[in-house]
Amino acid sequence: MAYVATRGGEQAIEQAERLFRAEMGEITPERVAEIKTALPYLIDRVMGEASLYDEDLAALALAQAGGDLYEAVLLLRAWRTTQPRLHVARPIEQVTLFTHRRISAAFKDIPGGQVLGPTLDYSHRIIATDVLEGARYVPAPVTPSATPAPAHQPSVAAWQAENDLVEMPGFDETAPEDIPDVTREPVLFPATRAHRLQSLARADTGATLALGYAAMRGYGQAHPTVNELRLCEAEIIVTHPKGTAFSAGRVKVSQAEVVSKKGDTLELGFAATLGWNEVKCISAATLDLNSKGAPKGSPTEEEFYLYHTEGVESSGFCIHFKLPHYVTFQSSLDAMRSAKKTGTTAEKTSPSKEPAQ
């Protein structure tokens, strides 16, 4: 008898993927290019969570995953991790950032000025149904300012430090190539500051918001004030083996600095990520601000939020529950039946925790 046990499974998974792709049609360079130009903020979010700055790859990943964000990020992460780390770029200082938008909620005006830049913050969220009726939605042209805002801006925290209002973290002497890299080594706790900020930089936006929001609502010790929020471009300066430093290009970055108003000095929380993603930066900075002294197991404790905002891991584990679990289930069933049979089960007590399977 020709009994081929594997045929069913292999055919099924092949056809299941075909079914997933059946309605989406061809993925063409044109489709990828259209995604890239039409959805820059989605591209930014995906690049940030993938910790891979490449707009074309991000657009391709979105096309290939049919817009499933977790799948797109995993595609990029799995590609990224196999690529060699060739070089460590020069550290970037705030004053060198080419700034598009920079606001502070802490002061009415700040040295360098409030620069609104591109934002939907004050738009009226009315959906343009006309487009579905055949009209075109043509964005009105921007009128350039008579006196453009300076491209480089000082940091608000630097001014506060000068005025003894905030305690700035000490200068980190670690050589660039010795900075711990979260993509090459596991996070252990207490985490290094580098690991914490890297981990937040590539955290899932939604998860970061959920835990950050919990802290903002009162499950944290500190209520944040947005000291400074920036959307900018950073010059990536690398050094040629011959010693020449040159720019390898610019990447879009966003960063947020939040402060608490407790005590006699301000405490600082910080976060930055690749791409422009304000919600994530403010939430992540809030978590950073709240981690000091956070009780074990609270949403603002470093171990808690770093583990639970890791999107590739959390989404993967969530969908793994679709896998068959009948062996482990059988094992528990056996214990339950035998306990029932012996009839010694005490009155219903609170259910004990099940281990993950």
Add this chain to the structure above:
Amino acid sequence: MSVTPQSLKTLSRAWEPMSYGFLDASAKREIRRKMIKAVAVPGCQMPYASREVPMARGWGTGGLQVSLTLIHPNMRIKVIDQGADDSVNAASIRHFLARVSGAPTTLDTLQADLIQSRHRIPEEKLNEAQILVLQVPNPEPLRPVQPNMSIARQMHADADYGRMWLQLYEQIVRSGRVMQGASYPSMVNGRHVMTPSPIPRWDVPKLNMAQHLTILSAGREKRIFAVPPYTRVEPLVFDDVPYKVEEHHDLTCSRSGAKGFFMNEIPQEDGSSAYELSDSGFGVKHIQQSTGDAVTFGKTWYENGEMAE
């Protein structure tokens, strides 16, 4: 005499979109080092970077990274999920391993050099030349009593397992027996308590003083641990409450007629249950034998439904 001018092109290998076995050399080197550490301190969890692989976390990415590191073109691979070779995810992992390595695959435990498994140990005994890679969802046996990993790590360092014992004791008081289903916490080499991964209790004794090397790897949680050959693995039990495996000793497989092995329970329309061997490769052998095919059976851990000495 002409000298070929040296350039990056002549000095380096041609660019390829993917390394042999998918993982790049630096990732493999790290995993090799962590595996050696894990073998040196049996049952102790070694943190590792755990790179992303082209499969979702929680789907065997830890086991996959170990397999990808160990794999070579002459290594015969078997992949099972809950005991079955034909389970969709096992099929997917086997296909991926073969695709990126060119390694041959098999469904026969005896033919396999490396077995990647989710939650079962095959019924036929493994030998010194074979490696078993177990996928691990949660590497921390202390998680139910201590969800915080940094505290749990300290507890392992202190061999502070009092709360583990207390938990087992409470189960006996409440339910008259230890209620732990799969992932039965076990003491390795008399020092570290580990989770054997969610294998059924039936399979835990197979690890004790086994001839083969077992590597357990949790991709999402970034921990590798190991049971080297001929290492003690003892389920945590009280002297007066013996360890109990699932009561499958007397069950008979409805498809192959085999008896005395771990079974899957298949609910029937009439309210009763039928059973089939959970180890599908082993089941296929029984079916093949009954139809007159020549098959070779290995020695099994269990004989007549009891763990053989």
